[in-house]
Amino acid sequence: MQTETGKLMNGAEILLECLAREGVDCFFGYPGGVTLPFYDALVDSHIRHILVRHEENACFAAEGYARATGRVGVCCATSGPGATNLITGLVDSMMDSIPIVAITGQVHSKLIGSDAFQEADTFGITRPATKHNFMVKTLQELPKIVHEAFYIAASGRPGPVLVDIPKDIFQARGHYVPVDTIHLPGYKVFTEGHTGQIRRAAQLIWEAEKPFVYAGGGIVAAGASPELTELVEMADLPAVCTLMALGGLSSSHPNFISMPGMHGSYAANMGMTDCDLLIALGTRFDDRVTGQLQSFARHARVIHVDIDPAEIGKNRTPDIPIVGDVKRVLQKLNKVMQELEAEFKPKKAEARRKWWTQIRDWKEERPYDRSRAEGEIKPQHLMDEIDRLSGGQAIVTSDVGQHQMWAAQLIRFNEPRLWINSGGLGAMGFGLPSALGAQMARPDKLVFAICGDGGFQMSIPELATIASHALPVKIIVMNNGCLGMIRQWQELFYNNRLSSCELDSFPDAEKLAGAYGFKGRTIDKPWQLAQALEEAIKEPGPYLLNVRVRREENVYPMVPAGAGIHEMVFGPVVPVSV
Numbered sequence: 336m337q338t339e340t341g342k343l344m345n346g347a348e349i350l351l352e353c354l355a356r357e358g359v360d361c362f363f364g365y366p367g368g369v370t371l372p373f374y375d376a377l378v379d380s381h382i383r384h385i386l387v388r389h390e391e392n393a394c395f396a397a398e399g400y401a402r403a404t405g406r407v408g409v410c411c412a413t414s415g416p417g418a419t420n421l422i423t424g425l426v427d428s429m430m431d432s433i434p435i436v437a438i439t440g441q442v443h444s445k446l447i448g449s450d451a452f453q454e455a456d457t458f459g460i461t462r463p464a465t466k467h468n469f470m471v472k473t474l475q476e477l478p479k480i481v482h483e484a485f486y487i488a489a490s491g492r493p494g495p496v497l498v499d500i501p502k503d504i505f506q507a508r509g510h511y512v513p514v515d516t517i518h519l520p521g522y523k524v525f526t527e528g529h530t531g532q533i534r535r536a537a538q539l540i541w542e543a544e545k546p547f548v549y550a551g552g553g554i555v556a557a558g559a560s561p562e563l564t565e566l567v568e569m570a571d572l573p574a575v576c577t578l579m580a581l582g583g584l585s586s587s588h589p590n591f592i593s594m595p596g597m598h599g600s601y602a603a604n605m606g607m608t609d610c611d612l613l614i615a616l617g618t619r620f621d622d623r624v625t626g627q628l629q630s631f632a633r634h635a636r637v638i639h640v641d642i643d644p645a646e647i648g649k650n651r652t653p654d655i656p657i658v659g660d661v662k663r664v665l666q667k668l669n670k671v672m673q674e675l676e677a678e679f680k681p682k683k684a685e686a687r688r689k690w691w692t693q694i695r696d697w698k699e700e701r702p703y704d705r706s707r708a709e710g711e712i713k714p715q716h717l718m719d720e721i722d723r724l725s726g727g728q729a730i731v732t733s734d735v736g737q738h739q740m741w742a743a744q745l746i747r748f749n750e751p752r753l754w755i756n757s758g759g760l761g762a763m764g765f766g767l768p769s770a771l772g773a774q775m776a777r778p779d780k781l782v783f784a785i786c787g788d789g790g791f792q793m794s795i796p797e798l799a800t801i802a803s804h805a806l807p808v809k810i811i812v813m814n815n816g817c818l819g820m821i822r823q824w825q826e827l828f829y830n831n832r833l834s835s836c837e838l839d840s841f842p843d844a845e846k847l848a849g850a851y852g853f854k855g856r857t858i859d860k861p862w863q864l865a866q867a868l869e870e871a872i873k874e875p876g877p878y879l880l881n882v883r884v885r886r887e888e889n890v891y892p893m894v895p896a897g898a899g900i901h902e903m904v905f906g907p908v909v910p911v912s913v
C-alpha cells in the first residue's frame with residue numbers, strides 16, 4: 336500500500352527525498368534558472384553536490400563514480416544549454432552501458448513549446464541518447480518516475496535515464512509518496528538463461544579443441560568476475576578481456592592473454608582467429624574488436640551470452656545464443672561444467688595442450704613493445720612505470736587516443752572497476768572528469784588520470800573542481816606535442832600528409848597547477864620518470880605531471896580499418912601475412 340509521508344514538501348525536496356532513498360550520497364551538476372528551486376533545497380540536504388565547471392563533465396564525473404563502484408551515477412543540469420551540454424556524456428554512458436540518472440530542469444510547464452528563454456526539447460533530443468527518458472508532468476508522479484529511472488538505469492543492460500522536470504514541478508507543494516514496487520509492463524529483463532542452451536554450451540566447451548573466451552564489459556557490469564575466473568580455471572581456458580572488460584579477469588591471471596582488437600596483442604587476435612569455439616560473454620562484437628566480420632573467428636562455433644537480446648546475432652550469428660545476466664548464466668554453466676568434468680575433461684587433454692603451446696608461442700613471438708629509449712621518454716616506458724607503481728591495484732582513467740591504447744596494453748588491472756575509459760564513443764575530454772568522479776567515489780584509492788595533451792586541453796576547467804575538493808588525483812599528461820592518434824593515421828594511411836594534428840602550444844604544467852593551488856611539473860628525460868611519478872604519488876593532494884614523450888611513436892600492433900584482425904601490422908608499412 337502506498338502511504339504519504341507526513342511533511343509537506345515542494346517538488347525539489349521530494350526529489351531530494353527520492354535521491355536519498357536511492358542511496359545517493361553525492362552527485363555532479365551545474366545550476367541554472369529553472370533548477371534554482373532544487374539548488375535552494377540542496378542547502379538543507381546531506382547529499383553532496385559537486386559543482387563541476389561544465390555540464391558535459393558532470394555526466395563524465397557521474398560515469399567515473401558509476402564505473403568505479405557499480406552504483407548509479409547522478410548528474411544534473413539546467414534547461415536549454417545545460418541539458419544539451421550533457422548529451423555527449425549520455426551517449427557515452429549509453430554506448431558503454433553505464434547506469435546514470437540525469438536530472439534536467441525544464442522551463443515552466445505553461446511555457447513549454449513557446450520558445451521560452453533556455454527552452455530546448457530535452458525530451459526529444461535525448462531520446463536516442465538514453466536508455467529511457469521521462470518528462471515529469473505532475474508533482475504526484477515525480478517519486479514514481481525518479482525511482483523508476485533508477486531501476487531502469489541499473490537493471491538489465493545498464494544505461495542512462497534522463498528525468499526532465501519543469502520549474503513549476505520543483506516549486507509545487509505536496510507529499511512524498513513512497514514507491515514500494517516498480518511495475519513496468521513493457522520492460523522485461525531476462526536474467527536466467529535457457530537451461531537447455533546452458534547445458535549444450537557446457538558440453539561444447541568441454542568438447543572444443545581450441546576454445547577461447549572473449550569477455551566483454553558485461554562481465555564487469557554484472558559483477559561476474561568470480562564466475563568468469565572459476566570457468567576459466569575449471570576448463571583451463573585462454574581468455575581475452577575487451578577494452579571495456581579489462582580487470583574482469585585479473586591481468587595477472589596466467590590464463591589472461593590481453594586485450595583483443597584493433598590494438599590488441601598478436602596472441603589475442605590470432606587466438607580469436609584460429610579458435611574452434613568462441614565463448615563470448617557480455618560482449619557486443621564491436622567492430623574495433625572483430626575487424627572485418629567475414630574473417631572474424633572464421634572457424635569457430637560461437638556461444639554468445641548477453642542480457643540484451645538485441646545484441647544476439649547483431650554482428651555475428653551465434654550457434655548457442657543465451658539471453659541472460661552473465662553472472663547468473665555463468666553460475667549455472669559452471670555447475671553443469673562441473674557435472675560433466677570427469678567424463679569430458681580427459682578426452683581433449685592432448686588437443687588442449689597443443690592449443691596452449693600455440694598460444695604461448697604467439698605470445699612469445701610478438702609481445703607488446705615495452706622498449707625504452709636513451710634520450711627520450713617513450714610512451715611505453717611511461718605506462719610501464721605507472722604499471723609498476725600501481726601493481727594492478729590503482730584506478731586508472733584515460734582519455735582517448737594513443738595513450739589510451741598504450742595504457743590498456745601495458746597497465747595491469749587485477750580487479751574489475753579499476754580501468755575507466757570511454758570505449759564505445761571514444762570521447763576525448765573523458766579522462767579528467769571521470770577521474771574526479773572515481774576519486775570522489777573511492778577516496779581510499781590511488782587514482783591516475785592519464786590524458787593526451789589534446790584531451791587534457793578539453794578538460795582543463797575541471798582542474799578547478801579537483802582543486803576545490805583537494806582530490807588527490809594524479810593527472811599524467813602523455814604529451815607528444817600532437818593529436819597522436821590522428822598523426823598516426825595520417826602517417827600510415829594518408830601518406831604522412833599531416834593536417835591539423837600539431838599541438839604546438841601547451842601550458843607550463845607547474846604554473847597551470849600552481850594557478851589552481853597545487854603542484855605540477857614537466858619532465859622529458861627517461862631518468863626523471865620513476866622519481867617524478869613517485870613524487871606525484873607522495874603528494875597528498877592533486878598533482879599534474881606533464882610527461883614529454885617521443886612524438887613519432889605509433890601504437891602497434893594495429894589492424895588497419897576494414898582488415899581482418901589477423902592482418903595486424905607491426906610497423907609503418909610491413910603487413911604481416913598470416
Ligand SMILES: Cc1ncc(C[n+]2csc(CCOP(=O)(O)OP(=O)(O)O)c2C)c(N)n1
Pocket residue numbers: 734735736737738739761762763764786787788789790791813815817818819820821
Ligand atoms: C571529442 C572528440 N573529438 C575528436 C576525436 C577524434 N580523436 C580521436 S583520438 C584523437 C587525438 C587525441 O590526441 P591526444 O589527446 O593528444 O592523445 P594522443 O593520441 O596523442 O595520445 C582525436 C582528435 C575524439 N575521439 N573525441
